[in-house]
Amino acid sequence: MSEPKVGVITFPGSLDDADARRAVVAMGGDAVALWHAEHDLAGVDAVILPGGFSYGDYLRCGAIAARAPIMDEVRAFAERGGPVLGICNGFQILCEAELLPGALIRSASLRFVCEDIWLRVETSQTCLTRGLTPGETIEIPVKHGEGQWVATPGQLERVEGDGLVVFRYSAPDGQLSDATNPNGATNHIAGVRNPAGNVVGLMPHPEHAVDPDVGPTGGQPLFASLFEAALAGASA
Amino acid sequence: MTDQRLHRQLGLKDDEYERIVETLGREPNRAELAMYSVMWSEHCSYKSSKIHLKTLPTEGPAVLVGPGQDAGAVDVGDGDAVVFKMESHSHPSAIEPYQGAATGVGGIVRDIISMGARPVALLDPLMFGPLTEPRNRWLLEGVVAGIGGYGNCIGVPTIGGEIRFAEAHSTNPCVNVMCVGFAKADELVTAQSLTPHVGSYMVLYGAATGRDGIGGVSVLASATLEEGAEASRPSVQIGDPFAEKLLIEASLALIEGGLLEGLQDLGGAGITCALSESAARAGMGAEVDLDAVPLREADMESFEILTSESQERMLAIVHPSKLEAVQALCRRWGLQTAVIATLVAGGTLTIRRHGDVIAQVPARSLADDGPEYDRPREAPATAEGTDPALTPFDGALDDALRTLLASPAIASKRWVWRQYDRVVQGNTIAGPDSDGAVIRVPGTLKGVVVSTDGKGRYGHLDPRLGAMHAVAEAARNVAVTGARPLAITNCLNFGNPERPAVMWQFVESIAGLRAACEALETPVTGGNVSFYNESGDSAIDPTPVIGMLGLLPDYRLRVPLGFPRPGLAVYLLGETFAELGGSEFADVVLGEVTGIPPALDLAKERALIDFLVAAAAEVRLSSAHDCGDGGLAVALAEAAIAGGHGFAVSVPTDLPPHVALFSESASRAVVSVAPVDEDAFEALAASHGVPATRLGETGGPRAVIEGAVDMLVEELADVWETAIPRLLGEAV
Numbered sequence: 001m002s003e004p005k006v007g008v009i010t011f012p013g014s015l016d017d018a019d020a021r022r023a024v025v026a027m028g029g030d031a032v033a034l035w036h037a038e039h040d041l042a043g044v045d046a047v048i049l050p051g052g053f054s055y056g057d058y059l060r061c062g063a064i065a066a067r068a069p070i071m072d073e074v075r076a077f078a079e080r081g082g083p084v085l086g087i088c089n090g091f092q093i094l095c096e097a098e099l100l101p102g103a104l105i106r107s108a109s110l111r112f113v114c115e116d117i118w119l120r121v122e123t124s125q126t127c128l129t130r131g132l133t134p135g136e137t138i139e140i141p142v143k144h145g146e147g148q149w150v151a152t153p154g155q156l157e158r159v160e161g162d163g164l165v166v167f168r169y170s171a172p173d174g175q176l177s178d179a180t181n182p183n184g185a186t187n188h189i190a191g192v193r194n195p196a197g198n199v200v201g202l203m204p205h206p207e208h209a210v211d212p213d214v215g216p217t218g219g220q221p222l223f224a225s226l227f228e229a230a231l232a233g234a235s236a
Numbered sequence: 237m238t239d240q241r242l243h244r245q246l247g248l249k250d251d252e253y254e255r256i257v258e259t260l261g262r263e264p265n266r267a268e269l270a271m272y273s274v275m276w277s278e279h280c281s282y283k284s285s286k287i288h289l290k291t292l293p294t295e296g297p298a299v300l301v302g303p304g305q306d307a308g309a310v311d312v313g314d315g316d317a318v319v320f321k322m323e324s325h326s327h328p329s330a331i332e333p334y335q336g337a338a339t340g341v342g343g344i345v346r347d348i349i350s351m352g353a354r355p356v357a358l359l360d361p362l363m364f365g366p367l368t369e370p371r372n373r374w375l376l377e378g379v380v381a382g383i384g385g386y387g388n389c390i391g392v393p394t395i396g397g398e399i400r401f402a403e404a405h406s407t408n409p410c411v412n413v414m415c416v417g418f419a420k421a422d423e424l425v426t427a428q429s430l431t432p433h434v435g436s437y438m439v440l441y442g443a444a445t446g447r448d449g450i451g452g453v454s455v456l457a458s459a460t461l462e463e464g465a466e467a468s469r470p471s472v473q474i475g476d477p478f479a480e481k482l483l484i485e486a487s488l489a490l491i492e493g494g495l496l497e498g499l500q501d502l503g504g505a506g507i508t509c510a511l512s513e514s515a516a517r518a519g520m521g522a523e524v525d526l527d528a529v530p531l532r533e534a535d536m537e538s539f540e541i542l543t544s545e546s547q548e549r550m551l552a553i554v555h556p557s558k559l560e561a562v563q564a565l566c567r568r569w570g571l572q573t574a575v576i577a578t579l580v581a582g583g584t585l586t587i588r589r590h591g592d593v594i595a596q597v598p599a600r601s602l603a604d605d606g607p608e609y610d611r612p613r614e615a616p617a618t619a620e621g622t623d624p625a626l627t628p629f630d631g632a633l634d635d636a637l638r639t640l641l642a643s644p645a646i647a648s649k650r651w652v653w654r655q656y657d658r659v660v661q662g663n664t665i666a667g668p669d670s671d672g673a674v675i676r677v678p679g680t681l682k683g684v685v686v687s688t689d690g691k692g693r694y695g696h697l698d699p700r701l702g703a704m705h706a707v708a709e710a711a712r713n714v715a716v717t718g719a720r721p722l723a724i725t726n727c728l729n730f731g732n733p734e735r736p737a738v739m740w741q742f743v744e745s746i747a748g749l750r751a752a753c754e755a756l757e758t759p760v761t762g763g764n765v766s767f768y769n770e771s772g773d774s775a776i777d778p779t780p781v782i783g784m785l786g787l788l789p790d791y792r793l794r795v796p797l798g799f800p801r802p803g804l805a806v807y808l809l810g811e812t813f814a815e816l817g818g819s820e821f822a823d824v825v826l827g828e829v830t831g832i833p834p835a836l837d838l839a840k841e842r843a844l845i846d847f848l849v850a851a852a853a854e855v856r857l858s859s860a861h862d863c864g865d866g867g868l869a870v871a872l873a874e875a876a877i878a879g880g881h882g883f884a885v886s887v888p889t890d891l892p893p894h895v896a897l898f899s900e901s902a903s904r905a906v907v908s909v910a911p912v913d914e915d916a917f918e919a920l921a922a923s924h925g926v927p928a929t930r931l932g933e934t935g936g937p938r939a940v941i942e943g944a945v946d947m948l949v950e951e952l953a954d955v956w957e958t959a960i961p962r963l964l965g966e967a968v
């Protein structure tokens with residue numbers, strides 16, 4: 001199997017861009033650094049919008065980055081069915097760019113929280129979860145102060161009705177409760193997808209969950225899925 | 237001609253003013269006076285501490301860069317260097333906790349960048365008044381939010397620190413912050429590594445200069461906080477972590493591209509400090525054009541531009557041939573650049589505005605030739621008090637243990653550190669819940685181990701001994717992970733040095749640091765002195781905070797704090813004496829901080845540290861935990877809570893039970909060892925001359941100390957985990 005080329009966009013204020021590139025390499029991929037101000041995806045097979053505080057979270061989280069030059073290319077790539085993953089601030093950017101439904105607001109605790117949590121996989125119909133089974137749980141860190149996913153009643157109905165929820169915050173056994181919801185997200189939603197399943201955003205950090213020496217490993221199967229999707233798209 | 241009284245308003249003494257007149261051969265004008273007042277402030281000039289700091293040991297085989305640069309650096313092998321430094325931002329934090337703490341983080345990070353190193357970790361030693369007071373809770377919450385608000389937004393993990401509590405910190409909270417950076421040893425930026433040329437430019441890049449933080453070093457940092465200190469709020473700087481992140485990336489790219497002849501951060505004393513220190517270091521002067529400085533408000537006065545402490549600015553020395561490349565790189569990162577000066581031969585700073593010379597002074601006179609005082613000192617009358625070990629105790633020992641675990645100094649700090657990004661950069665092997673935090677050198681198996689420790693209560697009773705304990709505990713916290721302690725940085729927190737009693741505490745503390753650093757072979761690579769932590773007649777306890785750095789050759793061999801399995805042998809290393817003076821038990825259970833602190837035999841400490849390092853490598857300790865605050869019972873409880881396994885031990889002793897359990901005798905650790913390794917472990921301990929007492933075994937759900945304590949570990953954990961949230965009034 002050849003190595004998938006996975007691009008990681010650096011916006012001003014991106015913080016986990018190098019971490020995402022390192023995770024791609026650790027999982028056997030080829031990481032490509034992409035720059036926000038350019039109109040060029042360098043022919044990558046998948047794109048990651050990493051965590052951080054792009055543009056200092058000024059205006060709203062992700063609002064300015066969603067209008068960066070490279071986002072025209074990301075939009076076109078997504079329309080062609082290319083796999084796009086938004087992590088934390090990247091998820092916020094994808095929502096601001098209206099590539100994903102909903103919005104992320106201040107966490108219910110009004111505090112930044114960094115801890116390892118559990119996610120329940122809700123669907124395997126995405127570029128990030130095609131190798132996983134719905135109902136399965138994975139351990140992975142969150143770290144954010146504005147991660148409460150919310151949506152309008154109409155959006156929420158569509159998201160739930162069309163199976164667009166990808167992950168929910170849960171206990172290790174998959175049970176849902178407020179105690180295991182780190183930010184008060186509506187319906188415990190941690191990540192969503194577009195209808196085609198090639199664009200996925202989530203608040204937790206899979207790139208910080210591939211190296212057993214520094215944390216949990218729940219991100220490994222997610223990267224494996226992303227690579228499969230990237231190679232499938234590349235050969236198509 | 238200036239008003240004679242102006243210099244006093246700016247914090248200069250009459251004799252210092254005379255000295256300026258002598259240096260210049262004339263009266264200084266308003267701008268010049270402002271420059272001298274900030275550069276000769278206690279904060280910038282170290283005028284009260286310098287002669288004493290010179291007595292500290294600063295050399296050792298691992299030291300690459302000692303005191304005098306922006307930060308110290310040690311060699312960790314294979315051409316890798318670790319840069320580290322600690323500073324305080326206490327007075328700004330007392331007035332505006334969020335911004336005070338946030339800009340403290342920003343400042344120390346720029347010190348690390350100035351050395352050409354990437355910032356890789358932050359640690360925050362904090363001291364507050366009791367959390368029973370609403371204002372102290374407000375300060376704690378604000379400081380923690382500020383540290384997180386800044387640190388989380390610049391992509392540098394916060395991996396450790398500590399929090400202590402004492403009444404004197406109600407009016408004077410101490411906010412120290414340490415930053416660690418990684419670089420290649422041969423790429424460090426130091427005065428020796430780069431050669432500036434006459435005609436090279438001084439380029440200011442980063443944020444614009446505004447009216448925030450005017451005279452921060454002289455108004456805030458070099459005077460005591462009195463009633464109405466809130467009026468000093470304009471002297472507190474405002475941070476913008478987004479700009480800092482851009483500054484980190486741009487600066488490291490400039491260095492990597494070989495585009496610089498010098499680099500300095502702008503911190504205390506702003507442009508004045510950066511210009512004069514950069515020029516003095518180059519052995520040159522500079523022609524400065526203040527009109528070139530990008531301003532937030534066009535009508536700023538010259539003295540304001542010269543002393544503003546606006547954050548997120550750096551000053552680079554750039555050869556004219558490299559200017560375009562520097563400008564292009566900064567533009568890529570969205571940062572503005574301004575050529576504000578040109579280096580000239582001679583040593584004079586000539587500063588112009590609107591074409592007129594507004595200041596003309598020797599650079600060295602600002603940067604290097606500040607006043608130096610040998611201030612009078614006098615030992616204060618020692619407080620009468622009984623030795624708490626002699627006080628009979630008839631309370632229940634398990635209640636005492638519960639009280640200690642709920643004491644905020646000992647209780648879990650999870651409420652604090654879960655608000656910090658501890659994982660960004662992907663190299664955090666062990667974080668704030670470890671005795672020593674461990675950060676991986678990228679691409680290697682090496683772990684850099686860091687701990688910060690201060691012992692204010694011991695310092696209150698005996699400043700020399702308190703300082704020695706701080707070094708010893710920091711070294712022990714590094715060594716229990718299996719790492720060899722290498723070197724220290726420090727932040728010396730004291731009251732008003734103009735009072736002989738405070739100066740005596742300072743000099744005693746320096747003597748203690750010297751003795752301990754020599755005995756443990758951990759030289760001082762730099763640090764910071766924070767004086768004037770007092771208001772009215774209440775000064776803080778003399779508190780040198782130590783930032784200790786160590787090296788673990790293979791982080792996979794790190795020894796954890798908690799009991800990892802049932803069926804292990806539990807040992808106490810070291811000896812226990814009747815030493816409750818200044819202990820946590822004396823404070824929170826007896827309510828009396830009297831007597832003398834535990835004795836410290838540095839040879840025994842050294843032997844323990846050598847043994848811990850050897851044992852980790854040779855016999856595989858299953859766990860090791862410093863036996864410190866709260867004594868043996870607390871150390872056992874913490875190891876059980878952390879590992880999730882109980883224990884059953886008996887403590888052979890002639891001491892009264894409460895003394896045996898809660899004495900804070902130095903040079904001790906609680907370790908667990910697999911049965912198969914016991915013989916080798918005991919033999920190795922004997923060969924190092926370290927007493928090892930087998931207390932019992934790990935296992936089961938209960939924490940059992942024969943005849944004293946029999947509790948569920950779960951209950952201990954609950955007390956320990958929920959104490960701080962409860963004090964802060966949160967549902968638990």
